[in-house]
Amino acid sequence: MRAVPDCFRGLKAAYRREMTAYFGAPVAYVFMTVFLVALGLFTWEGARFFDTGAASLGPFFVWHPWLYMIFMPALAMRLWADERSAGTDELLLSLPVGLPGLVAGKWLAAWTVAGAALAFTLPMWASVNYLGNPDNAAIALTYFMSLLMAGAYLAIGAAASALTSRQVTAFVIAVVVAFVFTAAGWPLVLSGISGIAGSAVAETVARFSFLTHFEAAQRGVLEWRAIFFFASVIVFFAGLNTLWAARRRAP
Amino acid sequence: MLEIDSLTKTYARRAAVDRVSFSVARGEVLGFLGPNGAGKSTTMRMIAGVILPDAGDARIDGHSITAARAAAQARLGYLPEGAPLYEDMTPPEFLAFLASARDMPGPGRRRAIDRAIADTRISGVTAKPIGALSKGYRRRVGLAGALLHDPPVLVLDEPTDGLDPNQKRAVRALIARLAPERAILISTHTLEEVPAMCHRALVVDHGRIVADGAPEDLAGEDTLEEAFRKLTRQEDDAQAEAV
CATH class of the missing domain: 3.40.50.300 (P-loop containing nucleotide triphosphate hydrolases)
Known part of the structure; x- marks a missing residue:
């Protein structure tokens, strides 16, 4: 009976604390600005948004996994590493709240910043509607999946942050793990794997890829499997995060 | 006890x-x-x-x-060695964080924060981020955190x-x-x-x-x-x- 309110209390306290940290200092604003500039550059320069001649956000969404792979670990790297280096983890562990709530609260705060950054791209959606007749249902679905995918990248980043007291180390570990999950669905990698180990192995690898699960949404297909996949990744890494954050307490 | x-x-x-x-x-x-x-x-x-x-x-x-x-x-009220604190928060923000983690209800929370601030004589620095405070004040903010829930x-x-x-x-x-x-x-x-x-x-x-x-x-x-x-x-x- 007590476990649920305990957990929720920790979540609320940690969420408020992290929101102060993100928005009290310029961290969140700098993050959002750099992220939006990078996304804009890739969309216009990399994917030739206007040259496609189609009213579609395809050239915009195609970059999301690759940018998240770098930006989400940067957003999450301070979550636990900073507590360790400042010694405030001792303060957290002395509070009558459970670790799972703290893990969820910190992750949710980072996800809020990521969601806010994504919300600033909504004018793109408005412009394609002005220019033509896009498939708005598919776009809405892709936005939703993009947000969910950002949460998965953040869960990886937060877990890596609980491994070390150095933010840079946490960032590098998270980017490497995120790259593995992203590139697992890259055609270049997949054709290489299928050439060496056969197509069955390549298909298995692709099953764990963020790219593969994100692409279905871009075609306007609502895949429950993809939603379940990203949710599972979030829960799995939140579990690792809790275990790794608890190491200080364990005998 | x-x-x-x-x-x-x-x-x-x-x-x-x-x-x-x-x-x-x-x-x-x-x-x-x-x-x-x-x-x-x-x-x-x-x-x-x-x-x-x-x-x-x-x-x-x-x-x-x-x-x-x-x-x-x-x-238990606990002051860890070196009084680690969140440097980007002001003392009242820090105390509000502890109060929410300790599930102190609304009106009582405000009173408890005011009392801890008065007891530890830190009312003159409540607008500053903790990172900008002297060692003496930081220690007292840590003490305020330990006393908050009485x-x-x-x-x-x-x-x-x-x-x-x-x-x-x-x-x-x-x-x-x-x-x-x-x-x-x-x-x-x-x-x-x-x-x-x-x-x-x-x-x-x-x-x-x-x-x-x-x-x-x-x-x-x-x-x-x-x-x-x-x-x-x-x-x-x-x-x-x-x-």
Whole structure:
């Protein structure tokens, strides 16, 4: 009976604390600005948004996994590493709240910043509607999946942050793990794997890829499997995060 | 109020804390003395539920830190060594964070924060981020955090470390004001403040209690500092002889 309110209390306290940290200092604003500039550059320069001649956000969404792979670990790297280096983890562990709530609260705060950054791209959606007749249902679905995918990248980043007291180390570990999950669905990698180990192995690898699960949404297909996949990744890494954050307490 | 029963913690096969037992009654201020690395902070961390003991238990107001951690932690005010704080928050923001983690309800929360700010005399710096405060003020913000929920037991790890004489006196006065209703455990390096602040003192060395008594009894004929040196050097001397 007590476990649920305990957990929720920790979540609320940690969420408020992290929101102060993100928005009290310029961290969140700098993050959002750099992220939006990078996304804009890739969309216009990399994917030739206007040259496609189609009213579609395809050239915009195609970059999301690759940018998240770098930006989400940067957003999450301070979550636990900073507590360790400042010694405030001792303060957290002395509070009558459970670790799972703290893990969820910190992750949710980072996800809020990521969601806010994504919300600033909504004018793109408005412009394609002005220019033509896009498939708005598919776009809405892709936005939703993009947000969910950002949460998965953040869960990886937060877990890596609980491994070390150095933010840079946490960032590098998270980017490497995120790259593995992203590139697992890259055609270049997949054709290489299928050439060496056969197509069955390549298909298995692709099953764990963020790219593969994100692409279905871009075609306007609502895949429950993809939603379940990203949710599972979030829960799995939140579990690792809790275990790794608890190491200080364990005998 | 605070009962410690055979607390033990071993790191790399070396006992950092070795079957330490003692208790602190309501109205008592117990000084926890010992050289660096004697096991003071490790003992305090186990009492606060930050690290789990290998064996033994601590009961805070009757609640076991191993069997009912959250209930025990709810009744404890803890100031960790060095008073770690969130530097980007102002003192009221920091206290509001602790209040929400401790589930203090709305109107009571506001009153508790105001009272902790008044008790620790930090009302002049409430608009500044903690990172911009002097060491003395930061220590007092840490103390405000420990007092916020009006706990019956306080565990303060070196609350006067690094403070100037005026700040030390202010912290000692605060502890004296808090003492009658609470059980307080304080670790310190500064031996001269022990008689002024504590009713009783424990000396630990190599993870074990080597002396327990009123500060004046511990000192006997010597000064407290001489007594402390004799008590905590015995083992080193014995080791030196063995070599």
